[in-house]
Amino acid sequence: MLEYHEVTRFYGERRVLENVSFSVRPGCLTGFVGANGAGKTTTMRIGMGLLSADGGYVSWDGAPLTRAHQRSFGYMPEERGLYPKQAIGAQLRFLGEIHGLSGKEAVLRADRFMDAFGLIGRKDELLESLSLGNQQRVQIIAALIHGPTCLILDEPFSGLDPLAVDFMSTVLREKAQEGVPVLFSSHQLELVERLCDELVMLVDGTIRVDGVTIADSDGDMPTYRLEMAEEMSSLKAVRGIRILREGPDWVEFSSSDPGGEQEVLSRAVSLGAVTSFSRVHASLTERFLATNK
Amino acid sequence: MTAAQRPAWVVVLLREMGMKVREKTFRIGIASTLILVVLGIAALSFFSNKTENHSIAVIDDAGTSVVHQTGDLLRTLKPDSPDEVSVVRVDTAAAALDQVSDGTTDAALVPVLDNTGAALWKLVGDGSINPDLEQAVAAVVQQTATSSNAARLGVNLEELGRGSELQRQLLSEKQGNDGSLFVLKFVFSFMFVSALMTYGLAIAQSVVEEKESRVVEILAAATSVKYLLVGKIGANFILGFLQVTALTTIALTGLAFVDVIPDLGRVVAASGWFIFFFVLGFFAVSCIWSALGSMATRSEDLASSAIPMQILLFGAYFLSFTAPEEILRVASFVPIFSSIAMPTRILDGGVAWWEPWAAASGVVLVGILAIRLSTNIYLRTLMRTNKRTSLKEALRNDPS
Numbered sequence: 153m154l155e156y157h158e159v160t161r162f163y164g165e166r167r168v169l170e171n172v173s174f175s176v177r178p179g180c181l182t183g184f185v186g187a188n189g190a191g192k193t194t195t196m197r198i199g200m201g202l203l204s205a206d207g208g209y210v211s212w213d214g215a216p217l218t219r220a221h222q223r224s225f226g227y228m229p230e231e232r233g234l235y236p237k238q239a240i241g242a243q244l245r246f247l248g249e250i251h252g253l254s255g256k257e258a259v260l261r262a263d264r265f266m267d268a269f270g271l272i273g274r275k276d277e278l279l280e281s282l283s284l285g286n287q288q289r290v291q292i293i294a295a296l297i298h299g300p301t302c303l304i305l306d307e308p309f310s311g312l313d314p315l316a317v318d319f320m321s322t323v324l325r326e327k328a329q330e331g332v333p334v335l336f337s338s339h340q341l342e343l344v345e346r347l348c349d350e351l352v353m354l355v356d357g358t359i360r361v362d363g364v365t366i367a368d369s370d371g372d373m374p375t376y377r378l379e380m381a382e383e384m385s386s387l388k389a390v391r392g393i394r395i396l397r398e399g400p401d402w403v404e405f406s407s408s409d410p411g412g413e414q415e416v417l418s419r420a421v422s423l424g425a426v427t428s429f430s431r432v433h434a435s436l437t438e439r440f441l442a443t444n445k
Numbered sequence: 446m447t448a449a450q451r452p453a454w455v456v457v458l459l460r461e462m463g464m465k466v467r468e469k470t471f472r473i474g475i476a477s478t479l480i481l482v483v484l485g486i487a488a489l490s491f492f493s494n495k496t497e498n499h500s501i502a503v504i505d506d507a508g509t510s511v512v513h514q515t516g517d518l519l520r521t522l523k524p525d526s527p528d529e530v531s532v533v534r535v536d537t538a539a540a541a542l543d544q545v546s547d548g549t550t551d552a553a554l555v556p557v558l559d560n561t562g563a564a565l566w567k568l569v570g571d572g573s574i575n576p577d578l579e580q581a582v583a584a585v586v587q588q589t590a591t592s593s594n595a596a597r598l599g600v601n602l603e604e605l606g607r608g609s610e611l612q613r614q615l616l617s618e619k620q621g622n623d624g625s626l627f628v629l630k631f632v633f634s635f636m637f638v639s640a641l642m643t644y645g646l647a648i649a650q651s652v653v654e655e656k657e658s659r660v661v662e663i664l665a666a667a668t669s670v671k672y673l674l675v676g677k678i679g680a681n682f683i684l685g686f687l688q689v690t691a692l693t694t695i696a697l698t699g700l701a702f703v704d705v706i707p708d709l710g711r712v713v714a715a716s717g718w719f720i721f722f723f724v725l726g727f728f729a730v731s732c733i734w735s736a737l738g739s740m741a742t743r744s745e746d747l748a749s750s751a752i753p754m755q756i757l758l759f760g761a762y763f764l765s766f767t768a769p770e771e772i773l774r775v776a777s778f779v780p781i782f783s784s785i786a787m788p789t790r791i792l793d794g795g796v797a798w799w800e801p802w803a804a805a806s807g808v809v810l811v812g813i814l815a816i817r818l819s820t821n822i823y824l825r826t827l828m829r830t831n832k833r834t835s836l837k838e839a840l841r842n843d844p845s
Contacts, residue, residue, distance in 0.1 A: 223667055227663055230659065232659070233658060233663055234660050238464060250457075250668055253450070
């Protein structure tokens with residue numbers, strides 16, 4: 153497990169990270185969201201040992217993280233991070249060797265990955281001649297080739313078409329299922345919501361949401377939606393009820409009292425025909441916007 | 446770690462070399478340098494006096510004897526590459542002149558009588574007579590006439606010639622600044638500067654390329670940044686060294702073949718010095734180049750960062766031809782400048798034995814400083830991929 157403990161980082165006088173603490177658990181896909189400049193890339197670079205923390209530390213399985221641990225991680229930098237003018241086969245071999253594989257092993261693994269990712273026929277082509285989706289496939293192979301113990305991926309989905317997104321999602325899921333902790337940042341919130349087991353949200357260098365399971369992430373005040381044709385104003389009298397939004401034949405409310413929603417439902421049934429009653433999950437986008445206001 | 450696993454710097458070195466030799470611009474660069482070296486040698490052989498063979502038509506034994514003595518004289522004057530003379534014997538003076546006019550021989554030496562009735566020699570050419578040949582024949586004729594006149598008049602020839610000998614001595618060992626030496630310096634310095642520019646710039650470009658594509662983040666996470674630097678400098682050094690050594694070998698072989706340098710031994714020694722100073726200078730310069738690369742974010746920025754370096758190298762290059770002796774002497778002790786100026790001075794001659802070593806020590810010292818400084822800058826600026834880094838920022842003690 154990768155854990156950040158009160159990590160603080162300055163750029164000159166400016167504090168970009170303040171007491172950032174969260175964990176990336178094995179077997180979990182952890183989504184890392186935040187506005188531009190919130191400090192996601194800085195956080196990830198500290199995890200990879202590319203930047204140092206000015207305060208706090210990062211640990212791996214309970215012990216402070218060392219360079220040896222970091223070298224066994226797989227990393228994908230923001231934007232594209234490979235040699236545009238080198239053939240992809242030679243490039244992957246090089247990256248395998250840099251990560252400590254023998255030349256033979258690096259070639260073997262590169263071929264196996266290129267085969268699995270549908271790139272084996274193009275191993276002698278230059279990276280820049282491939283489509284963005286295929287370049288990103290090469291990029292993920294570069295992060296996977298040495299059999300990483302942890303994956304830290306900065307914007308792995310940016311610029312990908314739906315097919316490529318689907319492919320990348322599958323690969324990340326598989327790695328998580330193998331027990332590898334996976335941390336990835338993204339601005340595609342619907343995707344994070346769909347894909348991730350856990351979520352970390354960074355706002356201006358501080359953690360706002362951490363380790364929340366996406367499914368019940370709307371917390372203490374669940375929202376419900378009731379739909380019926382009859383006049384519903386009498387329902388507002390139920391204790392602990394707050395009307396959030398309403399229309400001619402629907403209403404969305406939250407209840408601070410446990411069981412309040414059941415009270416609303418039984419009163420509504422006595423008023424007339426209820427056409428729909430459900431719990432509403434706020435979308436990640438809505439929560440992101442609310443948190444970053 | 447398996448047995449076949451290579452150290453990171455070797456992996457980097459092999460990739461750098463492999464990529465470089467596949468580059469079209471690299472191959473074109475090598476080819477054009479080679480062409481320049483060959484052209485330089487051709488120019489050298491053009492500027493210098495080539496060995497010539499003069500054929501002379503004569504009509505009698507006396508003429509033959511004069512021509513043979515002329516040959517002896519030419520061999521005494523230019524022992525390394527004497528002009529040759531050959532005799533073509535014909536029957537009459539008219540036939541001898543025919544030989545000249547139809548181009549069979551270069552000249553004819555025929556006996557004539559002057560208006561006092563004394564026997565003279567006449568050297569006949571077609572459009573022109575080679576001045577060296579004419580001078581030599583004149584000297585032989587004069588010598589022959591003087592000795593026969595002396596015998597006829599009963600004068601002791603040795604007494605007659607006493608005090609007429611001109612002795613020659615040069616106080617300095619320095620070779621005159623003749624055309625062939627100039628071309629030599631041009632060729633050597635050009636090879637040196639072009640190698641430093643090519644491979645130095647390649648190091649800087651390679652650093653920028655990795656920063657620009659951000660692959661450096663993957664590499665820096667996987668290994669130490671120091672190994673990246675060592676691998677890059679090593680790869681370009683090996684290529685640069687091979688290029689300079691190969692071209693020098695070609696140049697020296699070419700010079701031996703055209704046989705125009707009277708003192709090839711000293712040229713070989715000087716080229717040894719060129720390579721020696723190249724090795725030292727390369728490390729210092731390449732560290733500076735890598736630092737320049739790491740201070741830039743995009744290839745476009747590199748152009749402006751590289752200008753001072755290019756000015757420095759070209760400055761050193763032109764200085765080696767144009768600078769007055771005293772300035773060249775000072776430059777030959779200033780690191781980087783010394784890499785061209787010192788071997789140039791060695792080629793000129795008159796350099797004390799300690800001087801190259803003093804200059805070399807200076808380069809080593811600056812090289813060590815440059816390596817330390819540049820590694821520092823490299824480490825500090827590598828992650829700054831958003832903008833160009835100023836030197837002040839790069840040197841500030843803020844590891845990031």
